[in-house]
Amino acid sequence: MTRILLVIFVRDLMLARRIGGGGILGLVFFLSLVTVVPFAIGPDLRLLSRIGPAILWIAALLASLLGLDRLFQADQEDGSLDQMFLSPAPLELIVLVKCMAHWFVTGLPLVMLSPLFGLMLDLDGPALRSVAATLLVGTPTFTLLGAIGAALTVTLRRGGLLLSILVVPLAVPVLIFGVSAAQSATISFLTPFLVLCALGLASIALAPIAAAAALRTAGE
Amino acid sequence: MDKTQQSHLLIEDLSVARGERILLGGISLRLSSGQIAEVTGPNGVGKSTLLRAIAGFFPVRSGRMSWVESEAADSAPLAERLHYIGHLDGLKSALTARENLEIGLRFLGRDRRTPLQALDRMELAHVLDLPVGYLSAGQRRRVALARLLIVDRPLWLLDEPLTALDRHACALLKAIVAGHLGSGGLTLAATHEPLGLPGTIQVRLGTR
Numbered sequence: 001m002t003r004i005l006l007v008i009f010v011r012d013l014m015l016a017r018r019i020g021g022g023g024i025l026g027l028v029f030f031l032s033l034v035t036v037v038p039f040a041i042g043p044d045l046r047l048l049s050r051i052g053p054a055i056l057w058i059a060a061l062l063a064s065l066l067g068l069d070r071l072f073q074a075d076q077e078d079g080s081l082d083q084m085f086l087s088p089a090p091l092e093l094i095v096l097v098k099c100m101a102h103w104f105v106t107g108l109p110l111v112m113l114s115p116l117f118g119l120m121l122d123l124d125g126p127a128l129r130s131v132a133a134t135l136l137v138g139t140p141t142f143t144l145l146g147a148i149g150a151a152l153t154v155t156l157r158r159g160g161l162l163l164s165i166l167v168v169p170l171a172v173p174v175l176i177f178g179v180s181a182a183q184s185a186t187i188s189f190l191t192p193f194l195v196l197c198a199l200g201l202a203s204i205a206l207a208p209i210a211a212a213a214a215l216r217t218a219g220e
Numbered sequence: 221m222d223k224t225q226q227s228h229l230l231i232e233d234l235s236v237a238r239g240e241r242i243l244l245g246g247i248s249l250r251l252s253s254g255q256i257a258e259v260t261g262p263n264g265v266g267k268s269t270l271l272r273a274i275a276g277f278f279p280v281r282s283g284r285m286s287w288v289e290s291e292a293a294d295s296a297p298l299a300e301r302l303h304y305i306g307h308l309d310g311l312k313s314a315l316t317a318r319e320n321l322e323i324g325l326r327f328l329g330r331d332r333r334t335p336l337q338a339l340d341r342m343e344l345a346h347v348l349d350l351p352v353g354y355l356s357a358g359q360r361r362r363v364a365l366a367r368l369l370i371v372d373r374p375l376w377l378l379d380e381p382l383t384a385l386d387r388h389a390c391a392l393l394k395a396i397v398a399g400h401l402g403s404g405g406l407t408l409a410a411t412h413e414p415l416g417l418p419g420t421i422q423v424r425l426g427t428r
Contacts, residue, residue: 004329007323015312015314018314019314079307079308079309079310082275082277082310083304083324083327083328085275085277086299086302087327087328087329088328
């Protein structure tokens with residue numbers, strides 16, 4: 001069974017590399033948001049560094065939502081999803097592995113480049129570290145929550161809009177604790193960070209079950 | 221597959237509904253090792269729905285569906301004992317035929333043939349390393365059908381298997397299905413053009 005899951009992971013990475021787009025698109029979106037915000041706010045460096053972590057987090061949330069509608073739809077359209085139902089591996093684990101592969105392509109580059117983007121928003125060393133740490137936990141949570149929306153909208157051709165409406169409310173608690181951990185690097189980083197980790201762990205446990213249930217009813 | 225192993229697919233009074241609407245009702249069928257059944261009927265009557273319901277993609281409203289194997293030790297669920305080849309071929313255009321089949325093989329487990337052997341049987345070995353997106357509709361279909369050969373599963377559900385195939389490939393598929401039946405397999409095909417194999421059970425879906 002681990003072999004099946006490994007194959008799905010490798011397959012999704014291969015497809016992402018051959019077809020391209022997904023990861024780079026999110027990154028370019030992230031970059032353009034971070035570039036544009038300082039122009040909109042004006043030349044107030046103190047304000048910028050104060051709201052910097054929040055901007056990075058919002059950018060990460062929106063960038064995570066970008067490619068999510070294709071997470072299961074690409075497999076639904078060409079019949080690969082049917083073959084997954086016939087696999088001995090449980091659908092829940094397949095969903096989890098697909099989310100991991102998707103995060104690897106779209107979320108991880110965001111996390112790795114977030115210190116660079118943070119510099120553009122005048123964040124200092126500790127703030128850069130805490131933003132990167134919180135995003136490392138937060139972006140996979142976004143992907144997992146998004147998977148529920150992606151599974152619910154799998155048969156809708158223009159499901160992106162509905163997906164955002166479904167997922168953003170679920171993502172709000174993650175955003176709140178993520179930003180408060182990222183902003184209060186010096187005072188109380190640990191408490192909100194641990195809550196963020198708890199949200200992440202809960203979504204690892206629950207989101208694949210919800211998404212798999214949604215995919216099963218999508219055949220109906 | 222072991223010749224001595226007898227498998228049976230039993231369907232009793234199966235009905236399938238989407239919401240309030242009954243799509244199929246009162247389907248009964250008994251299929252044993254070595255037998256083929258052809259589901260026929262006009263467009264939109266529910267042939268594909270029946271196949272998808274048996275594959276488990278579609279919830280069953282009422283009735284019973286059971287899978288009996290003589291060697292009861294292996295009680296794998298029906299979904300792991302069947303192949304489903306539908307209108308959508310389940311192939312990734314960006315990957316080569318070999319990669320697609322290797323993925324199919326790992327997905328479904330318990331391989332019997334390599335992708336090369338399976339494609340060779342479908343007389344398509346020359347496209348092994350071409351991306352599937354470059355192939356014609358008939359060639360794609362044959363790559364999808366090659367999946368039947370790489371992993372051994374007793375029940376084949378074929379939805380319009382002859383679509384896009386040329387006359388030669390049709391004959392090839394018939395030979396492959398006959399071979400599958402000969403080694404104790406079962407086949408349920410939804411088709412407008414009969415495969416013409418001896419002893420075919422006819423399942424006619426007509427006026428609802």
